[in-house]
Amino acid sequence: MSDLRELYQETILGHYKKPRNFGKLPPPSRHREGYNPLCGDKVTVYMHVKDDVVTDIRFEGSGCAISTASASMMTEALKGKTVAEAEEIFKRFHELVTGKEAGDNDNLGKLAVFAGVREFPARVKCATLAWHTFHAALEGGEQPVSTE
Secondary structure: OHHHHHHHHHHHHHHHHOOOOEOOOOOOOEEEEEEEOOOOEEEEEEEEEEOOEEEEEEEEEEOOHHHHHHHHHHHHHHOOOEHHHHHHHHHHHHHHHHOOOOOOOHHHHHHHHHHHHHHOHHHHHHHHHHHHHHHHHHHOOOOOEEOO
């Protein structure tokens, strides 16, 4: 169990210290802002969607290690996926961190390190903020996403 916990910490801290795909994407075809008023995490997700494929995705913002690492790993997981595939990954990730997974999460790859978050309900919002913001950006609109 301690090896798994170490992997969790290494992966989360690695993405927190050096987030992948961090920065604005000019000009994005879709974007959305998200905010977690409970802890102050803020994120903006930018993406290019062409021919129903997420061809590029980036984020900006500030937040805790879990929030930033989750956003970083999300961009890696979703880039190059069709919208339908990205929505399925969103659904499975949400099920994983809320403890409602319907089946095997082996195909979530590195994202599985977030399974431990479900033990800390307040941290689930940190882990899912970027994901809900991504999902809202796909749907369009301008209202910021809030975890409350």
